[in-house]
Amino acid sequence: MAEKISLKKLLARKDIRELIVQFEAVSAGGYEIYPDEERGEQPGQGTSLYPCFPVKIYEQTLGWVAGEARGASFLTALLTFFAKEEYEKKALGRETLERYKEINVLYEIAAKLAATLDTADVARLVLAETQRIICSDFIQVMILNEKTGQLDISAASAADKSKSGRFFIDMGIAQQVAFSGRAEIIDSVATDPRLSHRSQTGSLLYAPLKNQDRVIGVIGLSSHIPAKYTSGDLKLLSAIALHAALAIENAKLYEQLREDFINTVRSLAEAIEKRDPYTGDHTRRVMEYSLAIGARLNLSPGQLKKLEMAAVLHDIGKIGVRDSILLKPDRLTDDEFAEIKRHAGLGGEILRHIKPLADILPGIKQHHERFDGKGYPEQLAGEDIHLLARIIAVADAFDAMLTDRPYRKGLPFEKALQELTANAGTQFDPQVVEAFMQVQAEQTEAMRRKEGLL
Amino acid sequence: MSKVLIVDDEPHLRLLLQQALEELEDEGVELLLACDGEEALEQIQTEDPNLVFLDVMMPKQNGFEVCNTVKKVWNQQDTYIIMLTAKGQEFDKQKGMQVGADIYMTKPFDPDLVIQKAREVLGLA
Numbered sequence: 001m002a003e004k005i006s007l008k009k010l011l012a013r014k015d016i017r018e019l020i021v022q023f024e025a026v027s028a029g030g031y032e033i034y035p036d037e038e039r040g041e042q043p044g045q046g047t048s049l050y051p052c053f054p055v056k057i058y059e060q061t062l063g064w065v066a067g068e069a070r071g072a073s074f075l076t077a078l079l080t081f082f083a084k085e086e087y088e089k090k091a092l093g094r095e096t097l098e099r100y101k102e103i104n105v106l107y108e109i110a111a112k113l114a115a116t117l118d119t120a121d122v123a124r125l126v127l128a129e130t131q132r133i134i135c136s137d138f139i140q141v142m143i144l145n146e147k148t149g150q151l152d153i154s155a156a157s158a159a160d161k162s163k164s165g166r167f168f169i170d171m172g173i174a175q176q177v178a179f180s181g182r183a184e185i186i187d188s189v190a191t192d193p194r195l196s197h198r199s200q201t202g203s204l205l206y207a208p209l210k211n212q213d214r215v216i217g218v219i220g221l222s223s224h225i226p227a228k229y230t231s232g233d234l235k236l237l238s239a240i241a242l243h244a245a246l247a248i249e250n251a252k253l254y255e256q257l258r259e260d261f262i263n264t265v266r267s268l269a270e271a272i273e274k275r276d277p278y279t280g281d282h283t284r285r286v287m288e289y290s291l292a293i294g295a296r297l298n299l300s301p302g303q304l305k306k307l308e309m310a311a312v313l314h315d316i317g318k319i320g321v322r323d324s325i326l327l328k329p330d331r332l333t334d335d336e337f338a339e340i341k342r343h344a345g346l347g348g349e350i351l352r353h354i355k356p357l358a359d360i361l362p363g364i365k366q367h368h369e370r371f372d373g374k375g376y377p378e379q380l381a382g383e384d385i386h387l388l389a390r391i392i393a394v395a396d397a398f399d400a401m402l403t404d405r406p407y408r409k410g411l412p413f414e415k416a417l418q419e420l421t422a423n424a425g426t427q428f429d430p431q432v433v434e435a436f437m438q439v440q441a442e443q444t445e446a447m448r449r450k451e452g453l454l
Numbered sequence: 455m456s457k458v459l460i461v462d463d464e465p466h467l468r469l470l471l472q473q474a475l476e477e478l479e480d481e482g483v484e485l486l487l488a489c490d491g492e493e494a495l496e497q498i499q500t501e502d503p504n505l506v507f508l509d510v511m512m513p514k515q516n517g518f519e520v521c522n523t524v525k526k527v528w529n530q531q532d533t534y535i536i537m538l539t540a541k542g543q544e545f546d547k548q549k550g551m552q553v554g555a556d557i558y559m560t561k562p563f564d565p566d567l568v569i570q571k572a573r574e575v576l577g578l579a
Contacts, residue, residue, distance in 0.1 A: 009479075093473035097565060100470055104562045 003090040005083050007035035007055060007063040016082055023075060031067035031075055055079045057087055102236055105133045109240060113247035117254045119143065123155035126219065126244040131159060134205075134233050136221040138167035142174055143209075143217040143248065151178055151218060167202075169220035170195060174206060178215045183207040183234050183241075187227040205229040207237040209245035216245055216252075261356060268351075269312045272319050276326055279315050282399055287311040289395035289436070296435040297391075310363030310388045314396065317347030317364070329406040344368045345377045363388025367396060372426045382429075390429040394420065394436050397427070456576045459486045459503040461494040461520070462538065463512045467561070471507055474565040475572055483576065491515025498524055498533065505534045505575045507568075508555075518546075518553050525554030534575045538563065 010016055011033065024030060032050070050066045053076035062083055065076045109129045116122050123141040130139055138158045142151035151174055158167060173194060177184055186204040189195050202224040209217035219241055223229070272279050290311040294304050318326055321343055325336045332340060348365035351357050366380060366389035373381030375393075385393075401416040411419065417440060424433040458478065460471045468487050475485055486501055488494040491514045498506065498520075506524075510517035517537055524530050537550055537558035550558055559567070573579070 089469070090473075093469045093476075096466060096470055097473040100562060101565055104564055107562060 003087050003094065005057065005060070005062055005087050005090070007033070007079065007083065010079065010082055010086060011035060013082075016079075019078070020075070023071075023078075027068075027071040027074075029068065029071075031065055031072055033063065033065050033075075033079075035063040036061070055083060057083045102133060105129055106239055106243070110243050113243050116247060117251050119248055119251045119255065120154065122244065122247045122251050126240065126247075127155045127157050130219065130221070130237065130240055131157065134221060134237060135228065136205075136223050137202075138169065138222040140169040140174075140220045141209075141217065141244070142169075142171075142178075142220065144178055144215060151175060154217070167222045167224070168198070168200065169206075169222055170198070170204065173204065174218045174220055177206040177208050177218050177220075181208050181210055181213065181215050183238055185229045185231075185234055187229075190226070200224075202226055203228045205233060205237060207234065207241040209241050209248060211245045211249050216248055219244065264354075265309055265312060265357075268316055272316055275323070276318060278403075279318060282403065283312060283315060285399045286314065286392065286395045289398060290391050292439045293391050293395065293432060293435045296439050297432070306360045307363070307388050307391060309357070310360040310367075311392055311395065313347065313351065313357075313360070314364050314367050314392050315343065315347070316350055317343035317345065319350065320346040331407045341368070341376050360388060362386035363392060365389070367392040369393070370427045371429050375427075385429075390432050394428050394432045398436070455482050455484060456505075456578075457484045457486060457501055457503040458572060458576070459488060459494065459497055459501070459506045461488045461491070461506060461512070461517070462509040463489055464509075465489075467509070467538075470565075471568065474568045477569065478572060478576070478578070481578060483578075491517070491520045494520050495523060498530070503533065505536070505572060507536050507538055510537055510539045518549055521550075521555050522553040536571065 011020075020031075020033075034052075050072065051069050052064045052066045053072050054064055055062045055076055057080060062079075065072045065079065067075070109126070112125055112129075113122060116125060123143070127139050127141055130136075136159060138156070140156040141154045143154045144150075145152045151171060156169075173184065173186070184204075184206045186192050186195070186206075188201070189198055189204060190201045202222060203226050204223075205221040205228075207219050208215045209219060219237065221229070221237070269283060273283065287308060290307055291304060294307045299307060318340075321340055325332065325339050328336065344365055344367060348361050351361060351364065363386055366378070366385050369375035369378065369380045369385045369389060370393075371382060371385070371390070373379050375385075398416055398420060401411045401419055402413065404410045410416075417437065420428060420433050420436065424430040456478075458475060460468055460475075462468050462471065468489065472485055472487065475483075479485060486497055486503060488497050491512050494506070494508065495515070497503070508517045508520060515523075521535050521537065524533055524535065531554075535555050537555045538561055539558055540561045547558075557571075559571075
């Protein structure tokens, strides 16, 4: 008996009340109706002089009708009819609500998954949403490792954390589901021959994560109650699995794309290193200084990522500078210097075809601009110069000052710092210099402390 | 005793909301139904519900008109009105504000949210 029907509520309905009044008018007389939700018992002897008829649906007694036999039995039939109708309506309502909740969850899953581009996040999200609609003690999302052919556990969670050790998702069966690509319900862990080594009881539900017939993972649910899962649950889990598989595939592709992209950037950076070994180490140091400054200036993780790429690529334009100038051991003539100055703009030209790098191009093109507007190539000034470029300019100049050149010796560390301060506001953005000074002061402090300890 | 009026021209949605709010009946809340704007106004006048779930797209009078009558013409600020609107059809928030709707929910609505909001409005724990 899933639905509770109240005779009292039925009698409160206007249409039913009127019917009873009309019936009483045309029949012999009055009838007593005893809505009895709690006891379900026949009213005691003496309550009524007339025979009692039970209003019953599906073995549930809702109450009694007493009165002249023929009329009372008719009234009983009428009320039973309404009660049944009410019961069916309620059952339908409950069923509709359940389906509706499922649709709602699927809708939410789809929307959330569409915005998720990280495999682990997808797995966690699928787990959390599944927990909301399918009753389980334990859920596990497993992703097929393409290299090993095995399922790796990507996310797992118990409904009741304190009991998490008591439930399991059998990996052997998960592998079978991954292999067959078919969802599976195991009604009884205790009697399944594949699980005879387990001491637990309960039931399991598995669905493959499939993309166009290719299995990329499995989701598994476990319950301590035997025969817990229905074909409805299986269908629902399969629907979730469909969304999940798509999202995981997307996330994987996105991750691959990002990796490829970062590797492309690395290759580009290496190309210039191979031509001019000085640039190689210089690039690495400029990147490190830049990131330290960026962190000090509280750049977001996304901005820091861009800063890193811009710093790595800031001298890429040197690829376009002739070897006779690029690798010249002596001081450059004015003409040669004019030639080497082109590298900033060249860097921008080389990279302009790569859309994801569009944001960082100014950081490369403008890294030789000066805060006072006397730099190159466009004589930008102040905040018209991109922040990335203002940071790289300080890091670049500082490293260049420290480095020995065949035609001059590098400056001592302290002297180079003084040079930066002296040129803050003219060549450099004073705020960036300030940030760099703070970073250096911190590092010196840390070094001293370390030495003091030794 | 608190009363909640459900207004929607689609029978299954009335049933759905009724079902989502069913547990309130055990706490003495009366659930009323109306299947169009005219009927809704009638019920609001005679029954004075505390909370109304009001579908926007309805024949005869739409939800905006009903809300406007209740909130602006009759000036019944105590009647809490939740507008229901289908996802995809972008809810005209400004219009909702103009006619004085308290909040709006998009369909498919979250049944748990419906009951939670109803409890909040009716002051039930």
